[in-house]
Amino acid sequence: MTRKLYYEDSYADRVSTEVISCEPYGDGKFAVILKETVFFPEGGGQPGDTGHIGDARVVDTQESGDEVLHITEAPLKAGDKVDAVIDFTRRLRLMQNHGGEHIVSGIVNRRYGLNNVGFHMGSEDITIDYDGFLDRDALRTVEYEANLAVIKNMRITATYPSDEELLTLHYRSKKVLTGKIRIVTVEGFDVCACCAPHLSHTGEIGIIKILDSVKYKGGVRVHLQCGLDALDDYNAKYEAVRSIATRLSSPQGKVDAAVLHLEEEFAACRARCARLRDELLALKVESIEPTDGNLCLFEPDLGTDELMRFAIAAAEKCGGICAAFSGEDMNYRYCMVSRTRDLRSMSRDINALICGKGGGSAEMIRGTAACDRDTFADCIRKI
Numbered sequence: 001m002t003r004k005l006y007y008e009d010s011y012a013d014r015v016s017t018e019v020i021s022c023e024p025y026g027d028g029k030f031a032v033i034l035k036e037t038v039f040f041p042e043g044g045g046q047p048g049d050t051g052h053i054g055d056a057r058v059v060d061t062q063e064s065g066d067e068v069l070h071i072t073e074a075p076l077k078a079g080d081k082v083d084a085v086i087d088f089t090r091r092l093r094l095m096q097n098h099g100g101e102h103i104v105s106g107i108v109n110r111r112y113g114l115n116n117v118g119f120h121m122g123s124e125d126i127t128i129d130y131d132g133f134l135d136r137d138a139l140r141t142v143e144y145e146a147n148l149a150v151i152k153n154m155r156i157t158a159t160y161p162s163d164e165e166l167l168t169l170h171y172r173s174k175k176v177l178t179g180k181i182r183i184v185t186v187e188g189f190d191v192c193a194c195c196a197p198h199l200s201h202t203g204e205i206g207i208i209k210i211l212d213s214v215k216y217k218g219g220v221r222v223h224l225q226c227g228l229d230a231l232d233d234y235n236a237k238y239e240a241v242r243s244i245a246t247r248l249s250s251p252q253g254k255v256d257a258a259v260l261h262l263e264e265e266f267a268a269c270r271a272r273c274a275r276l277r278d279e280l281l282a283l284k285v286e287s288i289e290p291t292d293g294n295l296c297l298f299e300p301d302l303g304t305d306e307l308m309r310f311a312i313a314a315a316e317k318c319g320g321i322c323a324a325f326s327g328e329d330m331n332y333r334y335c336m337v338s339r340t341r342d343l344r345s346m347s348r349d350i351n352a353l354i355c356g357k358g359g360g361s362a363e364m365i366r367g368t369a370a371c372d373r374d375t376f377a378d379c380i381r382k383i
């Protein structure tokens, strides 16, 4: 069985060792077993380590029974001496996030009696699902206390208590475990069964930031980032706020008020624009020469309701069918209104002439037409 050095020293990032075996793992990958390893296999919500064994890139690490499988992109030879090196910055970020999760879940459990029932460390952030709801104020309280745990730089230890000791020990995650139980303790804040490597002091976790929370399966899903990931997230959001603030000539802390003001201005502008368009269309209708026959009107960019109002108003100027259409070549909307002809009975023929789809009542039909402008005008002449 492989010696698991990540349990002896969670800061060990490399080992010179020997390849025990290498088997195809599907999809052009290989599963390599080493005599000793610093690669932690996926478990307890934490992804498997990545890195290199010799020149072969390790894209994942998985557990199979008692063995640790290093999933590589190239084969290695059994018996070869190799240097195995993990991507330690990635591992450090995972340990920061995982440690932050323990502290937050410990506080949530102690303060509110809720349990962590789902934990996922993704590429964007980590999520924790609790079996009860916590509002934003409660989460702010938890976040503050969690950061105090960081500032106090408490020790984090991993131990294997005896069965007798476990009987009297109060710890989280009791249900999911079988066999020898590894207990990770954040002094003064959390005791939890966990199989992952951890940092030695809470100060190394850095800031613990609760980002978002949503109601989830009768409880709450909390999004969290810690340490370097939280710093990256802060920088990305800071740049976004800085850019918005500059464009709106607003202090950064007041961008929400500036955006609200912009939204109000935009709504007022839209209302004024709609009013002016209505006035313009009314003037256009007024300028139409009355006719006993059909009318064919085109306006390039009318909305569906505007087109209908325009056609209804213009229909007063004609004795036949008033056909209004809007849009671009081969992609028109139309509205036809008549007080003298039964449009419903004509709609099939009209649609055939203009490659259209649509229908309506005897007085009005509406739809779309995939023809050009001349075809539309010809159609109105023919009907």
Ligand SMILES: [Zn+2]
Binding pocket: 044, 098, 102, 192, 193, 194, 195, 196
């Ligand atoms: Zn854990």
